[in-house]
Amino acid sequence: MPTFSHTPPQRGTDFALTLVRVPAGPGRKGIITSTNLVGCYTHWWGGRTQPCEDANCSACKEGMPRRWHAYLAAWTPSPAFHYLLELTRNSIESLLEYHAAQGTLRGCWYEARRAGPARNSRLRLTCRPADLNGLALPREPNTIACLAIIWSLPSTAIVIADAKSNPQEMEIDNAAAFAGALGVARVVVRDVDREALAIRC
Numbered sequence: 001m002p003t004f005s006h007t008p009p010q011r012g013t014d015f016a017l018t019l020v021r022v023p024a025g026p027g028r029k030g031i032i033t034s035t036n037l038v039g040c041y042t043h044w045w046g047g048r049t050q051p052c053e054d055a056n057c058s059a060c061k062e063g064m065p066r067r068w069h070a071y072l073a074a075w076t077p078s079p080a081f082h083y084l085l086e087l088t089r090n091s092i093e094s095l096l097e098y099h100a101a102q103g104t105l106r107g108c109w110y111e112a113r114r115a116g117p118a119r120n121s122r123l124r125l126t127c128r129p130a131d132l133n134g135l136a137l138p139r140e141p142n143t144i145a146c147l148a149i150i151w152s153l154p155s156t157a158i159v160i161a162d163a164k165s166n167p168q169e170m171e172i173d174n175a176a177a178f179a180g181a182l183g184v185a186r187v188v189v190r191d192v193d194r195e196a197l198a199i200r201c
């Protein structure tokens, strides 16, 4: 059952960060708070960006083109703004190199600009270690959970499986398809309330 209440939550208490793209002109810069990026194919479908769901994807069946985007969380200290950044496949080479060299993107300063005046002009990104003197980076958000909320996917129980995955976590039958849609290796769903969890794939 959902939890009903007569009073709304305070602003800013939703789990999802705002999803932002890099505008033309001034571009965007900040400090990355994610340890790594996560990416998936998306469609412009039904008037909004939605993740491609591979084998069961309605947009694919309609012949809609899909594009791969990378997502990561970044932060600017003043004014304080923690957000989810969408990047194109062609713009992330320097981030891939940085991650290979440093083992993390967290604490990486980036600057991204459009090569032309259009909002979809080619994106260019440079990065280097940030000067974190006197700065307290916000805690790393769960990028996939944020995307799941933004895209109205089942979110509360999604985690990325990794080598340290919690043995209490339970794999589900269609997790592979869901993982494919999110562009991660594996997704597991927690058996939170000992109830069967439905997952849309």
Ligand SMILES: [Zn+2]
Binding pocket: 043, 051, 052, 053, 054, 057, 058, 059, 060, 061, 066
């Ligand atoms: Zn698709």
